Structure formats: C-alpha cells, structure tokens
Amino acid sequence: MNTMLWRGAIGLMAWLAGCFAATAQPSAPELRHGPWGTLRVSSFWLRTPETVIASAPLPDASEWIFAGLSPADATALLTSVGLSLTELPHTVITPDDDAPTLAVQVPADLRRHLTARTREVIYPILARSAFNPAHVTPFQVPSDAQLERSQLAPALLSALRELSFTVRGQRLLVDADLLLPLATDADQRRLLLRLLHRYEALRVELLRETLDQADAANTYWNPHGEDPLTPWLERFATSPQLESTDIGNLLPPLPRRLLHSFPDAANSPADANCFWTSLNFFRRDPNDRLLPYQFEDDQSEATARAELAQNYTPATPPYAFGDVWALFVRDTPDARPRLIHLAVHLADDLVLTKNGAGKITPFMITRLSAVTGYYGWAQDLTVRVYRPRPGSPAMPAPAL
Structure with a gap:
C-alpha cells in the first residue's frame, strides 16, 4: 500500500473513524510538560464494531489446563479451594511434549457457583499458560456506576457481578460465556457484548504553547530527522487560531492511519497484533511476517524476537519517541522468558498499543501502567525497552 496516499487528510479520517466507534464522557484533561512540548490528555471509550462482536464467540473457559504443575500439585491446588476430581472430568496430558x-x-x-475466592486462587495460575486463553486475557469489569448505566437486565447484571473477581486491584471476568444464556433477547445480548468489548483510550493533543520550545519539541518528534517538513509546525503556522493538534498528526504514516481504529481491510491485516503494530511503527513497508498464524505454528513471537535482536538496541532513560516496551513472563522459574507484548513509547507514560490480535481490539493510546496491569494481572512481568537502530530496516530512510 502506498503510504503517501494516507498522509494528511486520510490520517485525520482514520482518527475520526475511531471516534465514531467511541462513546464520549471524557475524563478531565491532564497536561503533560516535557521535551515533547505540552500535551493535553483525556480519556474516552472505544467500542468494537457491532458487526465484529456479533460474530465473535465469547471464549470458552470450561477447560482448565494446569501447565507447569504436576498432576499431584494440581490436585492439591483444587483440594485447597474445596474442589475434588471426583466431580470433575479430567485427564493427564503432556502439552507440547x-x-x-x-x-x-x-x-x-x-x-x-464458584466463589470469588476460588477464582482469585485458581485463575491467576491458569493464566500463566497460553493453553488457557480465556484466563490469560480476561475481560475488565466496569465500575458499579458504569454497570448501573449499562441497561442490562437485573438477573444478567447480578450474574456478571457474581462471576467477577478481583486480583491486584483489577476487577476481572473470565467466565463470560456463562452470561450469554441469561441474555433474554437480542437487545440484552448486544448490550452485554458492547459492555465487554470496550476499551478506555486516551485522546492526546499537542498544544500551541509548544511553539515556545519549538526546536526541542521538533527534535523530540523527529528524532532521526526523517521528516524535515514538520507537520505540527505547519499546522500551527497556517492556522493562527488553532489551539491544538491531535497527536495522530505527529505519528509516522502507518500508526497515523491506524490510531483509534479497529483492523479492517482498509487499514490493516485482519489479524494485526502487537508485534506487527509496534515493530512496523516507523516502517514505510510493513513486515507482515510479524503477524500471527502465517505458518502451521504461530511464529510471530520468534519473528519479533529476531527483529528486536537484529534491528533494535537496548534503551535506557530518558526514553525516546518510537522506543519499544517489551513485556516478558516466565512460565516456570527455570523457563526462558516469553515475549507476550510490545507497545510503542510516545511521550511521558503514554504508549501506542494493540492489546491482542484480530478485529476485536483497537490500535489505541493508553498509559503504560494500563498495559502492564492488563498483561501482568496474574504474574510479575519483566519489562525491557528497545530503540530502533538508525539505518536499520526498522527505520525509514531519511527524507531528502
């Protein structure tokens, strides 16, 4: 795809498209001052398009695979919360040999009828294995005030609360598949799916007062000198009444068109994931080998690791625009850390992320703490930061 066709107005259209999928009620704006200039940050909700969630089944959480635990240890764990294998169909397996x-x-x-305490004990352990996808990335349950405004039927609302549990300060839901039978009609099903498939994103604007430190801010947003015709300076110069410009106008062409949208045929591969999103941040021609499921086995993690090793170098503070945050976990104390997520550093604590592959989750800006909380709810993360090597394929050639 010719990325030049997406510059300027098309980037703005992509941003607006995301807004149409969003609901308002933004938070009170915050100001962030730094070498990037002055940013105004406010939150809003993005909702997965109903045409997507209508055909997307809720994950089945009925199978528990205790990878990393021996059968005896798994049995003891179940016994500790009052569950017995005599009432649970089970078998001994050797996943991936x-x-x-x-x-x-x-x-x-x-x-x-599991207690919240049982879920709080069992589900974090199940979430440490990719064999339990429903547990790895549970739904995040809205606040009580938001639930009350959801218009869900009382029985459905009560069941959602009973099935939720709290770990590390997050209120979570794994057994969402149990809620669908309680949705008494199509409207209730639609309201439930909309409630589950929504994401708190951040709208970020660069304020005009940044002109007071134009040289420093220009260096920050163009760290490799790839764009001498700086869009944000042009916008303020040609529009004297313009108070701010959306940060989307400062991003490279690919993330500019993706920001606050969901994958579709017009803007990205349907199975776009965090590796593809983050490691193609500066590229003019995306590397589609970073996508999942391109081979018989998903090789996207191995491809992402190779990309980080070849075209990136470890970074230390202060972090720069375009650095990549890498999240690793260990399935067992002796195991090699597994790369589970990448996000792109923008400024301060703001990152561009796609939390999950496919059409369900958006390309969005959020706080780094929200990303680490989402992926680290069940276990501790190892976090590393990488910077693209100038002149590597991860960076575009400087403009002439």
Whole structure:
C-alpha cells in the first residue's frame, strides 16, 4: 500500500473513524510538560464494531489446563479451594511434549457457583499458560456506576457481578460465556457484548504553547530527522487560531492511519497484533511476517524476537519517541522468558498499543501502567525497552 496516499487528510479520517466507534464522557484533561512540548490528555471509550462482536464467540473457559504443575500439585491446588476430581472430568496430558499435567473439564453449573475466592486462587495460575486463553486475557469489569448505566437486565447484571473477581486491584471476568444464556433477547445480548468489548483510550493533543520550545519539541518528534517538513509546525503556522493538534498528526504514516481504529481491510491485516503494530511503527513497508498464524505454528513471537535482536538496541532513560516496551513472563522459574507484548513509547507514560490480535481490539493510546496491569494481572512481568537502530530496516530512510 502506498503510504503517501494516507498522509494528511486520510490520517485525520482514520482518527475520526475511531471516534465514531467511541462513546464520549471524557475524563478531565491532564497536561503533560516535557521535551515533547505540552500535551493535553483525556480519556474516552472505544467500542468494537457491532458487526465484529456479533460474530465473535465469547471464549470458552470450561477447560482448565494446569501447565507447569504436576498432576499431584494440581490436585492439591483444587483440594485447597474445596474442589475434588471426583466431580470433575479430567485427564493427564503432556502439552507440547512438556511435563505431564492435568486437563480438567469444569461443568457450567459448577463454574457458575464458584466463589470469588476460588477464582482469585485458581485463575491467576491458569493464566500463566497460553493453553488457557480465556484466563490469560480476561475481560475488565466496569465500575458499579458504569454497570448501573449499562441497561442490562437485573438477573444478567447480578450474574456478571457474581462471576467477577478481583486480583491486584483489577476487577476481572473470565467466565463470560456463562452470561450469554441469561441474555433474554437480542437487545440484552448486544448490550452485554458492547459492555465487554470496550476499551478506555486516551485522546492526546499537542498544544500551541509548544511553539515556545519549538526546536526541542521538533527534535523530540523527529528524532532521526526523517521528516524535515514538520507537520505540527505547519499546522500551527497556517492556522493562527488553532489551539491544538491531535497527536495522530505527529505519528509516522502507518500508526497515523491506524490510531483509534479497529483492523479492517482498509487499514490493516485482519489479524494485526502487537508485534506487527509496534515493530512496523516507523516502517514505510510493513513486515507482515510479524503477524500471527502465517505458518502451521504461530511464529510471530520468534519473528519479533529476531527483529528486536537484529534491528533494535537496548534503551535506557530518558526514553525516546518510537522506543519499544517489551513485556516478558516466565512460565516456570527455570523457563526462558516469553515475549507476550510490545507497545510503542510516545511521550511521558503514554504508549501506542494493540492489546491482542484480530478485529476485536483497537490500535489505541493508553498509559503504560494500563498495559502492564492488563498483561501482568496474574504474574510479575519483566519489562525491557528497545530503540530502533538508525539505518536499520526498522527505520525509514531519511527524507531528502
């Protein structure tokens, strides 16, 4: 795709498209001052398009695979929360030729009546294995005030609260599949899916007062000198009444067109993930080998690791525009850290992220703490930062 066709007005259209999928009620704006200039930050909600969520099944959380635990340890864990294998269909498996462990099928009626304490003990352990995708990335439950405004039927609302649990200060939901039978009609199903598939994003604007430090800010947003015709300076110069410009206008062509949108045929591959989003940040021609499911086995993590090793170097503070935050976890104390997420540093604590592959989740700006909280709810993360090597394929050639 010719990225030049997406510059300027098209980038603005992409930003507006994201807004149409959003609901208002922004937070009170915050100001961020630094070498980037002055930013105004406010939050809003992005909702997955209804045409997407209508055909997307809620993840089935009925199978529990205790990867990393021996059958005896898994049995002891279940016993500690009052569950017995005599009431749970189970088998011993060796996932990926690893050590034997238990795979347990948990009937819907039993899951429905688990205590919050049981979920708080069992689900973080299940979330440490990619074999339990429903547990790895649970839904984040809105506040009570937001739930009350959701228009869900009382029985459905009560069930959602009973199925949720709290870990590390986050209110979470894994067993969302149990809620659909309680949605009494199409409208209730639609309201439930809209509630679950919404994401708090940040709208970020560069304020006109940044002109007071134009040289420093220009260096920050163009760290490699790839764009001598600086868009934000042009916008303020040609529009004397313009108070601010959206940060989307400062991004390279690819993230500019993706910002606050969801994958579709017009803007990105349908299976776009965080590796593709982050490691193509500056590229004019995206590397699609970073996408998942291009091979018989998903090789996107290995490809992302190779990209970081070849075209990036470890970075230390102060972090620069375009640095990449890498999140790693260890499945067992002796295991090699597994790369689970990448996000792009923009300024201060603001990052560009895509939390999950596919059409369900948006390309959005959020706080780094929100990303680490989302991916680190069940276990500790190792966080590293990488910077693109000038002259590498991760960087475009400087404009002439």
